[in-house]
Amino acid sequence: MGSQLLMLILKIKESSTPGLDLPTFLSKVDGFLKGYSKASQVIHKFKVCGEPRVVAIFEVNNILGLERNMGGLSRIGIFDVTCIPLSHYESFATALGVDPSLTEISPQPLTKRFIYWLSFNVEYPGKTTAELLELWGKEASTALSARAAGTQLDLYKVIAERKVHVFIATDVPEEVDKLSFTLPLMQENGANVQIECRAVQHLEDYTTRIMTEKIQ
Template sequence: MGSNYYFLCIDLNMGGQCGMDLPSVVDKVKTLLCGYSSVAKCVSMFKVTGESKIIAVFNVSNVIGLERIISGLARMDNIGTKCQPVVLYEKFAMKSLGVDENLGKPCDNNVTKAKQIFWLEFNVEYHGKSSEEFLATWKREAEFALGAKASGVCLDLYKVVAERKVHLLIVMEPEDLNDLAFNLPLMKENGNNTTITTRSAQSLDDYCSRISSESI
């Protein structure tokens, strides 16, 4: 049986009720996310900075493992989940856009080890463009992104299945990321049809180890 990837967003305060011990809840969720590693392996997990929200990426060989994780979350009060099937961006770029296979080779960059990352959600339309023009732009975008990864930029990319949406997890200084966003082919050639939503995040392990013990 093959494996599939899922992008999970967990909202820890859906009802907005007061009195939640957020660090304690986050720690419980972290334990649950790692509970079925043999069939639903958590590839990466992050606490969204300044929000009661967690994001995680799963590599799933048996969907029941993922469903049991979701069932466990459902038993916890005031928690909501959103789960999107995704594919590795490298595979999408090579298969659907014709990007050179050399750009899709695995890299040693590890986003999960960074203390601060940025999570960018891309929503892309192509009003006023033909499908051929749009795909040509997206190919240049993929070559740009994967070329940056190959050159040492620490990032992970996931394409939402059957949608023109992409999740980007990237380690970069805010000023540099701001400049980068203006220079992406998608923004230069299709900026009026492209929306980027950005949040800061941190490793869930790092958050759990520091939130209750670090002196500031």
């Protein structure tokens, strides 16, 4: 049986739980998002910095496992939930003809000091679909070459949409601007690309550090 990738975005409705202790609550959320046996394995899980929002990437072999995760969550609080079907960006890049040496599917470790979640929405007025795909092939090659050179990033394409979600870790936030503005899609089609960026942190790091770490 094959698997599918799903992105879950959970926004906690704090108004439904007055006096919510967010760190303790998110510790419970973290527990439910650890996956349900082999049926649903979590690849990444992050807290959006400064917001009562969690984003997680799951590889799902049996959708019932994920549904049981969500059933457990519904017993501890009320959420606005968005579930987005994804594909590995490497698979998309392969279809675009990118060098196979760059397209091995392997979720990347994100270990540097700052992590950002970028959402790209690509339009293409004035271009044909063939022209867009040719440009996107150059884009994919550039992004995956940067990863091969040591940039910490993990990329996912939304199925059947011209949208990409990127998680990038860096010690220098300005590097994210530098990378985003040098990408071929921005260089040659930038007026038609909308980017949203959020700072995120590993959910487990948040739930551990918020309860114990002293701030100097």
